[in-house]
Amino acid sequence: MSDEKVGLTSVPGYRAAGVEAGVKEEGLDLMLLSSERGTVPAAGLFTSNHVKAAPVQISKKHLEDKQLGAIVANSGCANAFTGREGIRRARQTAQYVADALELKPEDVGLASTGLIGTQLPLDKIGEGIKKAKEELSNTWEAGTDAAKAIMTTDTVSKETATTLEAENGSTIKIGAAAKGAGMIHPDLHATMLAIIVTDANITPAGLRSALQKAADRSFNMLTIDRDTSTNDTVFALANGIAENEKITKKEPSKNFQEGLNRVLTDLAKMIAKDGEGAEHLIEIRVEGAETEEDAKKAARTVAGSNLVKAAIFGRDPNFGRIVAALGYSGAEFSPSRISISLIGEEKETPLVLKGEPLPGDSIDEAIKLLEEEEIRIYIDLDEGGESATSWGCDLTKEYVEINSQYFRS
Amino acid sequence: MSDEKVGLTSVPGYRAAGVEAGVKEEGLDLMLLSSERGTVPAAGLFTSNHVKAAPVQISKKHLEDKQLGAIVANSGCANAFTGREGIRRARQTAQYVADALELKPEDVGLASTGLIGTQLPLDKIGEGIKKAKEELSNTWEAGTDAAKAIMTTDTVSKETATTLEAENGSTIKIGAAAKGAGMIHPDLHATMLAIIVTDANITPAGLRSALQKAADRSFNMLTIDRDTSTNDTVFALANGIAENEKITKKEPSKNFQEGLNRVLTDLAKMIAKDGEGAEHLIEIRVEGAETEEDAKKAARTVAGSNLVKAAIFGRDPNFGRIVAALGYSGAEFSPSRISISLIGEEKETPLVLKGEPLPGDSIDEAIKLLEEEEIRIYIDLDEGGESATSWGCDLTKEYVEINSQYFRS
Structure with missing residues (x-):
């Protein structure tokens, strides 16, 4: 602002x-x-x-x-x-x-x-x-x-x-x-x-x-x-x-x-x-959903997945966990049509293109992007015209530390 | 067996x-x-x-x-x-x-x-x-x-x-x-x-x-x-x-x-x-639910709460987080009627009795119970005759460590 x-x-x-x-x-x-x-x-x-x-x-x-x-x-x-x-x-x-x-x-x-x-x-x-x-x-x-x-x-x-x-x-x-x-x-x-x-x-x-x-x-x-x-x-x-x-x-x-x-x-x-213990802001952008409800469910489920969050803490571009989270989000989509990219300050690195995981050098680029403080994950479901954005943060040891102290709430 | x-x-x-x-x-x-x-x-x-x-x-x-x-x-x-x-x-x-x-x-x-x-x-x-x-x-x-x-x-x-x-x-x-x-x-x-x-x-x-x-x-x-x-x-x-x-x-x-x-x-x-990184087995027993569905939702939501899990890792008998998790579980209950106890190998320590948090010495006993490997939390909703049990584990720094390593799934 x-x-x-x-x-x-x-x-x-x-x-x-x-x-x-x-x-x-x-x-x-x-x-x-x-x-x-x-x-x-x-x-x-x-x-x-x-x-x-x-x-x-x-x-x-x-x-x-x-x-x-x-x-x-x-x-x-x-x-x-x-x-x-x-x-x-x-x-x-x-x-x-x-x-x-x-x-x-x-x-x-x-x-x-x-x-x-x-x-x-x-x-x-x-x-x-x-x-x-x-x-x-x-x-x-x-x-x-x-x-x-x-x-x-x-x-x-x-x-x-x-x-x-x-x-x-x-x-x-x-x-x-x-x-x-x-x-x-x-x-x-x-x-x-x-x-x-x-x-x-x-x-x-x-x-x-x-x-x-x-x-x-x-x-x-x-x-x-x-x-x-x-x-x-x-x-x-x-x-x-x-x-x-x-x-x-x-x-x-x-x-x-x-x-x-x-x-x-x-x-x-x-x-x-500023989520407890967070090292990264995570923004999940879902486009191409059939309904707005699907877009919201998909974005928020990926942003909320402990496994996706822990992977980002570890600078691990583990698209499999993103796909698994999409799968239990309740959103309608076909695994063979989805595309997933990481978007950094200066460039975009695709991880999955129309259902196909991309080869190793794209992963190496992704690992570099995960050093950035704000992590943007872009997901195209290729099912329709609706979209949504969700925000979260990575799951860190510090989160566990903060929340395991006596009588904090 | x-x-x-x-x-x-x-x-x-x-x-x-x-x-x-x-x-x-x-x-x-x-x-x-x-x-x-x-x-x-x-x-x-x-x-x-x-x-x-x-x-x-x-x-x-x-x-x-x-x-x-x-x-x-x-x-x-x-x-x-x-x-x-x-x-x-x-x-x-x-x-x-x-x-x-x-x-x-x-x-x-x-x-x-x-x-x-x-x-x-x-x-x-x-x-x-x-x-x-x-x-x-x-x-x-x-x-x-x-x-x-x-x-x-x-x-x-x-x-x-x-x-x-x-x-x-x-x-x-x-x-x-x-x-x-x-x-x-x-x-x-x-x-x-x-x-x-x-x-x-x-x-x-x-x-x-x-x-x-x-x-x-x-x-x-x-x-x-x-x-x-x-x-x-x-x-x-x-x-x-x-x-x-x-x-x-x-x-x-x-x-x-x-x-x-x-x-x-x-x-x-x-x-x-043997959950990833777990130090404790957590068993949540919910009794007195109006429906079996309520009992299941309540038990599994408490067992799945990151904040309850992190509290148990930290040996913190934070009943407030249990109450908050019950509150978003979708189960029907009245906060003024619930009772919550920790059950150890040898004794039971009440934390909340009919909606009333119990005083400090009960908390001290509870902290001791949380040293045990298997943590049993007993929740009485006092609404009916249905019950359910759920199992989970604590959320530890080790969980984050395991799941932040490159390309583990």
Whole structure:
């Protein structure tokens, strides 16, 4: 993205803060986002996991009126599998924010990430919210602190932004922050933790629809470890400051949709690249599928295969594992028609052409390409005109190391 | 199992051999099994992967008449994704065996395991079959050599046997050999490579039905890495020497079914325990499910979760990851009703009781239990009376090491 200011505070009308509330042993662990216009149209997408964290349950309720005025999110504790007490603590968290920002608790969106099965330390959360309120600001640093406060095993914070022209000429901005790293295999209407703000003038239904479309081709095409979290949450807020002609579900804006797609895809790639222990970002592009569903299944299954992921970690252009993963993906195709290439920064190396594995020197070239940080695998099923892209990362010893440490989640 | 002689040669009427054919760089890599009575009732189960290896395609055809007289299997080359030439080579392999044993090619079952996307070296296979024919024997050593010849990344060969009384008093024997290790997540009618021989008097339909039932609760409840292979194959041969009253699909034998279940479950556990890089066998027992389907989904999803597997590698009793995996398994349950325990050799340590995480000293006990080689996790959904068991292994750095080496498959 070429915008100079990225993240949540790159959009007019939003202030953010990230503070140390003490939920984690050290570091920023509580973020607050405040809409200067009070409550504005909002939309949310939540985990499809049957075990929904308390903040997910409460946020869904708070979104029933399709508007929010603030979002509070913490790392260090997922407040998931915490029963009625967990619900009570999530409600109290919303109350603290409401008190601090003169909102109703129903105007507050909640998100938590961290260990499952422990209760949120309410006193620390309460103090943290007070502190965050004092630090709310629209500076770049405030936005970055907010993005940092939701990191768990992430090694870098994830922020992006874009500017677009609405069809009537108004300029619309979209800014976003997200966290990823592990337990990432968003399913259907689910995702990881991401917060998107825009100054677009858009109805709640229009925002919800655009968000779902953008998520379906970004977050929902992301897989780190095929484990779908209890806490996946995406919030989008739209304050209307851009004064573009109102975007609705019935009359959507192509430009806004494209901008939102860019922002979410950008975050998805950042999350894949920073997957736990990852050395490579893996992008799987499937073309020539008979249906879009086939293209998506094929791309995401290959990106999620432990064996493909381990092969890429080992710089092994093992197309057999790609073919095996395609075979159990559920997508329709004929093995004798598929082609597979590796695409590097500067050149493309075919591995399989119309069902025929290519000879050894193509493999040697492929091994060289696998030294690159971003690995693009291109698969042509030669069955039709549909396509999809999925993102993931390699499976490394470091992933196992990170996830075998006591009580990390 | 308490039988003194285990494996393929523990059953009257079968001879076996395992030889070095040179498909692999070194070691036994070709097994031959011959029925002394010529063709006998036989059944097979094959991978559900859309990309089916050539030997799978040919074996399905050869089983259309529901009988086989011999089985040949090799390691070192999967003969998968090899097009028409692969089919030709699989057919020629059957012809070699037919020539050696005076059978029709249609009486030969074929299986291959190893690298995907390379052609079978026919000259080596032909010489190997001649050599194996000379070495066919009913000694224990011959059976063990046969089991060793199908190993890939397996660290131990897998053989078992059982003896049972038929309802009319006849004694029936069942012997079996299998290979496992990686790319293991058998799906629906699929499994890894296993060969079962019995002297039972049973119709082909009766054998097929009993085999499917036994596989559904053993191989199909096994997961090493959620990658379903292109080559999964199970063969069962029944030569009738036991002269029990004929078992049919309509009049099945409870005792035979139980014996077959024992044999397949035994192999499944051996395969899980010897999963690539595994330090622990993990057994997930789910009880109290509303439907059997729910119990199976829940058990297999927990056993297959990378995060649960990495936690067990790290001796981390992270029940939150178990709950999260249950949540995305698709099984119906209420988080507030579930109980989770770790069951060790000598005692049981509860982690969650009716939705409530238990305090720290229970966690300390659990950490000790995780030092044991076989980890049993017991989950009570408290929704109904159905249950299921699944097997897997932990996710270790060694798994990544094994699977990141150049061109292993």
